[in-house]
Amino acid sequence: MLAPAPAPRPSPHGEPSLALPRSFWKDFARKHWDRQPTVLQRPFAAHFPTPGEIFEALLETSARYRRGEFTQPLRFYIEHMDGPGGMPYYSVLFDLSRHLPQREDGDLDGYLARLDSLLGGKRFGIVLNRAQCFQWNHWLQMTSFLSGFHEALGVPLGGSDSCVFLGNYRYTPFGVHKDDLHVFYFVIDGEKTMSLWPFDALADRQEVPKDDPDLIHKAGLIYLRDKEDEQRVLAKATTLVGRPGDVMYWPASYWHRAEPSRGLNISASLGVSFRPPPFTGMAPPGEWPRRLRHTELPAGPRSRLPEPVRKSLQRRSRRQDVLSAERESTSEWVRFLTGGALEGTPLEAREEPLKPQEWILASRERPIVSVPLPQGQVLVSANGRSATLTPAPAVLRRVEKLLTALNSGKPQQVEALEEAFFSRLTARSFNTRAFRALLDDLVRWRAVRRCEPPSSRAR
Structure with missing residues (x-):
């Protein structure tokens, strides 16, 4: 078990930061990374995820569900204790229209009271994948936490994903299992008890394949037949207990299951994976790097993809009919990397278009980048979103200068940026409307903020 970590790094612009100092990650990498589970006791003095933020993420999810946008990232389980052999089982609720939170619930307590009435007191569990996509603070928390991880251990190119678990269920709904993810488990509300097993402790079970030497790095399930079988398995387990504010860690090689705890529990598991990103499955077969150095992440105008990624892309055919595929693959990689190697993109800002007299500010920690694409196009990207431009060479230089000014982290006036951009520009292929649309995109992507x-004194 790790002692309380040193104080987190200061948060930029008052943002909720969970960045930990280099000394912590150096110690963690030496003692625990890919070795054994541990509990990090309350490492953060501030900015830890809150139940209110998780409720906001569920509200956003609920709104999208009711608009018919998706259902895949969300699962709703109802617990039943009368399964075969005395083992509990969990049914999945497919019609979530009445069971998701509503603004009328007011807050998390109001939602839980309504849910308890709907379920007749049955225990339940909600699992929300890509939670970082549904609440802006949560995205900032996860990306800032990963910044130190990336520096110490590299950028895992399988992506990272925050999965929220909320409910009063007794056991993990999908039972004893292992992921192809290294897991950081943030205990947000309630006490959490986890049983964990190293891979070899359960590898001799009948349901575990014996002909796959790489299974230790893959997902898997253990099927408990009855209470007696459960007791035999639990006798081999290591137990971790986490309390609100704690972070547990276990390697991808470990089997695990949540055990009964009192009342409601809210937690978020941040999983990191070294498999190829999901979007590479759409591209021609090829080898991809498993990780990058943190210094290889895109860092501003005139950025290029990291050398290992470029080499993988260049091994594809150069024929004209695959240029569009190359362009799409490059764009996907840039969006993935500017999004902090997290799966999905953060919640867009809903704001009015900028006015000329307004001032805007970008974050130095999350630079806006431009990357060349085939056939003279350029991709402008930030926070996992992008716009494709086809500028003349003179306009491209102006775009790079604009992004350099924004990435300085200093306040910029919209009108002054526009005047500098168009000053003595003869080729007006990039007009004022396109310029303002680009700035409005950056606001919508949360790459810049008002x-x-x-003050005159500061100047």
């Missing part, structure tokens, strides 16, 4: 003008 700010107060600097």
Whole structure:
């Protein structure tokens, strides 16, 4: 078990940051990474995820569900204790229209009271994948936490994903299992008890394949036949207990299951994977790097994809009929990397278009990048989103200068940026409307935010 970690790094612009210092990650990598489970006791003085933020993420999910946008990231389980052999089982609720939170619930307590009435007191569990996509603070928390991980251990190119678990269920709904993910488990509300087993402890079971030497790095399930079988399995387990504010860690090689705890529990498991990103399955077969150095992440205008990724792309055919595939693959990689190697994109901002007299500010920690594409196009990307431009060479230089000014982290006036961009520009293929649309995109992507003008004293 790790002692309380050193104080987190200061958060930029008052954002909720969970960045930990280099000394912590150096110690963690030496003692625990890919070795054994541990509990990090309350490492953060502030900015830990809150039940209110998780409720907001569920509200956003609920709104999208009711608009018919998706159902895949969300699962709703109802617990039943009368399964075969005395083992509990969990049914999955497919019609979530009445069981998801509503604004009318007011808050999490109001939602839980309504849910308890709907379920007749039955225990339940909600599992929300890609939770970082549904609440902006949660995205900032996860990306800032990963910044130190990336520096110490590399950028895992299988992506990272925050999965929220909320409910009063007794056991993990899908039972004893293992993932192809290394897991950081944030205990947000309630006490959490986890049983864990190293891979070899359960590898001799009948349901575990014996002809796959790489299974230790893959997902798998253990099927408990009855209570007696459960007791035999539990006798081999290591137990971790996490309390609100704690972070547990276990390697991808470990089997695990949540055990009974009192009342409601809210937690978020941040999984990191070294498999190829999901979008590479759409591209021609080929080898992809498993990880990058943190210094290889895109960092501003005139950025290029990291050398290992470029070499993989260049091994594809150069024929004209695959240029569009190359362009799409490059764009996917850029969006993935500017999104902090997280799966999905953060929640868009809903704001009015910028006015000329307003001031805006970008974050130095999340630079806006431009990357060349085939056939003279350029991709402008930030926070996992992008726009494709086809500028003349003179306009491209202006775009790079604009992004350099924004990435300085200093307040910029919209009108002054526009005047500098179009000053003595003869080729007007990039007009004022396109310029303002680009800035509005950056606001919508949360790459820049409105700010107060600097005071005359500060200047």
